[in-house]
Amino acid sequence: MSNIDRRTLVKGSLAAMMAGAAGSRGAFAQSSEPILLGVSGPLTGPNAQYGTQWKQGFDLALDEIQAAGGINGRKLTYNFEDSQSDPRQSVAIAQKFVSDPRIVLELGDFSSPASMAASPIYQRAGLVQFGFTNSHPDFTKGGDFMWSTSVSQADEQPLLASYAVKRLGLKKLAVLHLNTDWGRTSRDYFVNAAKEYGAEIAVTEGYIAEERDFRSTLVRVRDANPDGLILISYYSDGALIARQARQVGLKQVICAASSVYSPKFLELGGEAVEEVHVGTRYFPEDPRPEVQKFIAGFKKKYHGLEPDAFNAYAYDAMNMAAAVVKIGGTDRKAVRDAFTKVKDVPSVIFGAATFDVATRRVKGAMNAELVVRKGQFALWDGKPT
């Protein structure tokens, strides 16, 4: 075979040998060595923005952890491998991590196909896969080494439905959702809860992530004659829909899931997102000390940049990982067991976070009812708009 072929192989094997023999595990590192976590996520490709946001959240959390003396005197650090959120790459990364004995826990991946393709490898090797953006209902069913602090849609959507139906008094709803596993699952939880609260679902429309033009979709919405629009969207598509809704003359109340919570939503949506209602887990004016510490720290570290929900997920995930490793040490199985032991870890999204051992997810999150006023997210004062 050709030279390239052989060269690739030799390089790969060298890297492997440096990383240590295959399959061996346990803590061989001296106690002065930093404790290493693996991160598998997108740094390039279409989801690159989320990997960048993760890094910001991770680095802030690590600064604080290091300043507080690290994990029992050792530094905590991570090795971020770019998967482009592509399953072919995330499985290779998984093998890299599981055969590197220094890695005590893995964080990620971003999307469900990439994360869940790697799950069997982590499960068999006995390395925790801590997926903090993985809301796919089957993610934690991959095995007892799959844990998640992803905002559980079973928890979140009924809160949004309650905000829309009970508090805002919307009786006939149009639901627009991202047609992915996340959007679809969320939509189902939302629709069920909204019906339970007595609302009628006039129309649901699923759109793909690359979509930019929603005018025709909004005509469909208009013809269904709802009195409220529900957006199960990320901030970029949420802002697009709100803008185009106003442009085609829809004046209905808009309610959006917490995933739009980002300064970018305001920047991209401009005037059109005024009076949009957002149910969220995270709100910077929340007086809780952990939230205020996060925001102040973030702005200081990143030159005045406002953090958003994905920054907060990553920050919380790193703090949770630190809390777990503090109990479990560097033994992978002990780390897994530590997830059942951590209690009331201070977090931005969940307040005091504790895992539900049965679902391996965090239960019971904070909820704030926000509305966009004068280009800012503000707590809703209860007055109808």
Added chain:
Amino acid sequence: MSSWLDYTINGLIVGNVYALVAVGLALIFGVSRLINFAQGSIYLVGAYIGWVAVVQLHTPLPLTIIVVAVAAAIVGLIIERFGLRPLQNSVRIAPLLATIGISFVLDQLVMLTFSPNPRALPSQLPDVRFQVGGGTIGPLDLLIAGVGLTSALLLFVFLRYSKLGWAVRATAQDRDAAMQMGVDVNRVNQAVFGIAAALGGVSGLLVGMYYNQIDTAMSLQATLKGVVAEVVGGAGNVPGAVIGSLLLGLVESYGVAVFGTSYRNLFAFLLLVIVLVLRPNGLFASARQAPPEPLTGTFIAPSRPVRIPRWALLVAAGVFATLPFFPVSFYVLQTLINAWLLGMLALSLTLVAGTVGQVSLGHAALLAIGAYTSALLSLNFSVPVGLAIIAGGLMSAALGTALISPSFRLRGHYVSIATLAIGEIVSLVILNWESVTRGPIGISGIPPLSLFGYDLVSPTSIYWFSFVVMVVLALLQGRLLGSHLGRSFRAIRDDDTAARAYGLSLNRYKSLAFIFGGFAAGVSGGIAAHLYSYINHETFNTQQSILALTVVILGGLGNVVGAIVGAVALVGLPEVFRIAAEYRILIYGIVLLLLVRFRPQGLLGTI
């Protein structure tokens, strides 16, 4: 009923947006018979230059447009001079691949400079809206329509009445004859690239303002829609590109009206396939237009394949077969598993694209069909995994061939565009056919690979399994190429008119090639499904189709060993560059460009 007026207006508005990209593509295709996959990246560059002008420099709108047009034109000229002109005398597929490489490089440079976070690009026009039907239109909608139509009109006049325009058209019709008549073909090409790039940049700016949003992932989608619109209108026909874009916008809008939002792109790509089948030159191609490609071996480089001695192949096979006995990590094995799976896909593609000359840009669809078939059979009907994978291969062979067969009468680039569309259609059907495919939720809990009741879960056993399957498929294909059938395939590739004159039934042989190829790709998809345990409609996407084509061209079209070498190289390269994190796709793009430049016939050459 009044809503139909709104759907029509909306369709025309978004059609306008597509037209901005399609016109640039049509112009380049008209002159150099090249589908410029970098056009979307120039659009991206234009959007970001526009952002700098508007947000940082606060330029007024006319100045912004001029700045963007000039800057984008310069980028276009650089691409033409350094990316494409050196490839003038190489195979047709080389510049196509080069534009893909250039788009990687441009997208990545923009991402590194501006970060991948989306940005707001505020419109510089007053925010007034005019009531039309039940909706409204604003000044920016009108400006976009104005720019699209005016540029198409100006180009039309330029091509028909100016001296340089004549030169452009002469070059388009017959490059060599134009050169003999004293036309400076290079200058023509330069002019065309400059104009097309300026248009592309301005369209990025306007579309960014229209949505008040730009991000670094917007280029591929723009290229896809632009290509569809252009081909529907008649590739290389500038007014046709505008009409094709408007038609595409209308079809999408009416599709949403009747069937709902999640079917939107399905209708766009169906429109493309139908137009291609009924009018292979596009709707507005004149009857007198020359056939889309010369008939002989367009894509195939004349080259002497590198003959690898049998003993060397045996040694290499022996080394790879015994690799797990050496102290190599599971990471290396997993990377090679990916290479073997990609190798199977490349074997499939090298047969249809290399041996029969049907370049496919939608090959990931065959993976998806195999993967879903195998996953669903083993989950829902408890079919043993080994059998389910074989069934996946058979299903890909049958369904893939049936889907692709309407495009058998197409030639050259049109085949690749049709296959691109079919790939998208398969993915959208998977997304929407929820009762079978579980739609966006995907299929989880797919049983692991197993053989005769033994689960293959360790990387070592999966490695051996996929390696053996690939070697068997490669041996079968090698046998096929040496046979009478293989020679008939190559005869069709090299000159289909002559082949037909010798009594070869083109459709039948093309079908046979897709059946063999579909089987290999389906098996690869099936194995991947059981390896990953979770798949959804995004698992096998356009990027994998492009990767497979890159592998095949890198290895040498039609070359069985080349396909495998290419797969190992292209899976391996990004892993080797992994240390470079954000820069690795940039490096990958540059390596691709260098390969196309210095070895367009592939590493091992065409067989």
